[in-house]
Amino acid sequence: MNAEKVLDVAMTAYWQSDPADVSVNAICQMAGISKPSLYREFGSEDGLSRAVLDRYAEQVLSEMFVVLHGGTGLRETLAALIDFASDDPRMETGCLFYKMRAGKHRLGPETRARVEEIDAAAQAAYVAFLQSCRDAGDWPVGLSVEAGAKYLGEQIALAITQRASGEDKARIREMMTLALSVFTRP
């Protein structure tokens, strides 16, 4: 009867299409459970989507953060981010977090708060990464670390969102490489 199975089903469905396009009824049907069972476990649709987002964060997003803390140089890390965003098969249908963030106003309060939390954490991770690069002597550009971090995050989000809309992978890589070249230009 397994709450984890329900979370997996819901995560897959939310991820593959869009949280706003998947109803509670549909999730119950796909998971083979009844609606009251789901509501007893998660309380509300907001509770379910929040639990799904938590699961997604620890199962998927965490690996993205690992890339940032790899300790390798600026160019290598950027290359790894480009690989991840434009080639990783897990991002073939986009990123659930970015889909939720794009439709933030349609989420319940709990889920929305969690989205903002994760967004802030990601921003902080980008800042830390760029700051370490600046400390190491890489990237001496006259741009604030915060602005660079925001830029980096938005370019990643853009690339992965384009994956979701079926854009050609090589094209995405080309554009993302171009966008991130501002970090490695003299």
Add this chain to the structure above:
Amino acid sequence: MNAEKVLDVAMTAYWQSDPADVSVNAICQMAGISKPSLYREFGSEDGLSRAVLDRYAEQVLSEMFVVLHGGTGLRETLAALIDFASDDPRMETGCLFYKMRAGKHRLGPETRARVEEIDAAAQAAYVAFLQSCRDAGDWPVGLSVEAGAKYLGEQIALAITQRASGEDKARIREMMTLALSVFTRP
């Protein structure tokens, strides 16, 4: 009864929030007309949103294309695009076309087809602009005109979408300037 007033009301509502979040009922209420009147005029929700998009294209998007055909140099045109995307008060709540494009799968067939048409026209305009710059000797970078056009279009879309989410205008300008600097780098 005035179909234009209805279109104005619908356009404003779609534009300010999101086409997917504004129901036909709400539009009728705001326009002060009954639902059958609206359906007699536009046939369906798809017909209405398509008419709204047409109106938006000729009233708003056309001015954006004018910037591209200004005939001025590369740097001046890019600066004008940055001004438009990050400062123009009409883009304060984002761009209706980009909102429709982002939620393409939620649109009816007519509206969706029109979105794709406009998207292709925009891409063609970007291509023509960059091609003319390349012909004029500006921008000798080793990047295909098509890829550059796609990149330019996506960066504009990103900037305006960020306007819609309440991002700080100066920040948006900073990031967009950074993104488009790849066109003016030696």
Add this chain to the structure above:
DNA sequence: GTCATAAAATACCAATCGGTAACAAAATGA
């Protein structure tokens, strides 16, 4: 066996969605 308890499913709720049938009022043409 019986009986209490916890879990699950059926069947329902009000609200809203896009869309229409039926009908009243007003304009129009002969």
Add this chain to the structure above:
DNA sequence: TCATTTTGTTACCGATTGGTATTTTATGAC
């Protein structure tokens, strides 16, 4: 003046939404 067509409204349709009250089913304890 009368018939017709157009314009608009009220009131409804079936489907779907998130969410529950109620009833059935399974599980132990005795």
